[in-house]
Amino acid sequence: MTEAGPDPNEPVRSIRAPVHLEYHFMPGRASSRFLRGVEQGRLLGQRCPQCAKVYVPPRGACAACGVPTDEEVEVADRGTVTTFCVVNVPFHGQKIKLPYVSATILLDGADIGLFHLLQEVDAEKVHMGMRVEAVWAPPEQRKPTLESILHFRPSGEPDADYETYKDHV
Amino acid sequence: MAGEILVATNVLEYPYTRTVGPVLGAFFTGLREGRIQGVRAADGRVLVPPTEYDPLTSEELTEMVDVGQAGVVTTWAWVYAPRPLHPLDRPFAWVLVRLDGADTSMLHALDAGEPERMSTGMRVRVRWREGRVGEIQDIACFEPETPS
Numbered sequence: 506m507t508e509a510g511p512d513p514n515e516p517v518r519s520i521r522a523p524v525h526l527e528y529h530f531m532p533g534r535a536s537s538r539f540l541r542g543v544e545q546g547r548l549l550g551q552r553c554p555q556c557a558k559v560y561v562p563p564r565g566a567c568a569a570c571g572v573p574t575d576e577e578v579e580v581a582d583r584g585t586v587t588t589f590c591v592v593n594v595p596f597h598g599q600k601i602k603l604p605y606v607s608a609t610i611l612l613d614g615a616d617i618g619l620f621h622l623l624q625e626v627d628a629e630k631v632h633m634g635m636r637v638e639a640v641w642a643p644p645e646q647r648k649p650t651l652e653s654i655l656h657f658r659p660s661g662e663p664d665a666d667y668e669t670y671k672d673h674v
Numbered sequence: 675m676a677g678e679i680l681v682a683t684n685v686l687e688y689p690y691t692r693t694v695g696p697v698l699g700a701f702f703t704g705l706r707e708g709r710i711q712g713v714r715a716a717d718g719r720v721l722v723p724p725t726e727y728d729p730l731t732s733e734e735l736t737e738m739v740d741v742g743q744a745g746v747v748t749t750w751a752w753v754y755a756p757r758p759l760h761p762l763d764r765p766f767a768w769v770l771v772r773l774d775g776a777d778t779s780m781l782h783a784l785d786a787g788e789p790e791r792m793s794t795g796m797r798v799r800v801r802w803r804e805g806r807v808g809e810i811q812d813i814a815c816f817e818p819e820t821p822s
Binding site: 513516526527530532537541 | 678679680681682683684685686687688689690691692693694699700702703706759807808809
């Protein structure tokens with residue numbers, strides 16, 4: 506499986522040794538409902554009956570209480586940046602122009618951050634507490650994947666008070 | 675539809691290239707030329723595939739030795755249902771082959787057709803691949819020395 510390139514007159518110095526794994530991913534009932542919702546432009550979470558925290562995406566159970574989370578709640582497609590990472594390092598297969606920002610976004614109504622791409626803003630302007638909103642793919646291009654949200658961008662609202670997200674950093 | 679559980683096919687691949695060093699480099703270069711080489715160990719045994727260091731004394735090994743292109747099966751396991759990335763697209767055997775002139779056995783695939791032909795001690799020979807590039811797949815597989 507060596508690529509064309511090595512000189513056939515030179516001694517062999519390296520071999521291609523790719524690791525290749527094909528598998529089926531099943532997100533389960535709760536996350537499937539979430540992804541179906543994303544296809545319709547809605548963000549569906551689940552609330553824990555004991556601690557009342559809202560999981561987005563839902564996993565069907567509360568990780569802290571260990572009980573099923575049957576109650577479905579819709580959350581907003583806007584929220585607050587709780588933490589973020591500026592990506593400066595090029596890597597194989599990269600599709601986005603450097604530098605770019607990946608952020609954990611606490612959606613309004615949710616108790617767990619959603620990890621997504623932040624665009625339409627200079628990397629050095631991104632900060633904790635920044636208010637952002639989802640930029641959706643056009644409805645006809647949405648699929649049951651988080652890529653149906655193209656990215657998040659600043660919403661223009663004033664920064665959120667630290668008190669509003671301090672339990673989620 | 676709303677309650678249906680989704681399934682997605684994922685492919686995970688790391689496109690590693692690994693350097694092989696002088697001894698395995700010589701082994702792979704030999705394969706590209708249609709030769710199989712081992713290395714002479716400190717006690718005189720010929721190790722195929724070669725190792726860079728002696729398995730008993732740990733000293734560096736450098737003397738490459740040509741071995742035969744046929745040998746005996748020392749153990750085997752039959753594969754009834756080959757996987758997509760297996761070397762053969764029909765049932766075959768994984769075999770350890772001790773090549774003539776070698777003192778250790780090498781893992782490869784044997785195109786034996788059916789498991790009834792398999793036995794420990796059977797004679798097999800190399801089937802080379804067209805267009806060799808210097809990797810273990812340059813040996814397409816082994817085949818029984820006596821036709822069925």
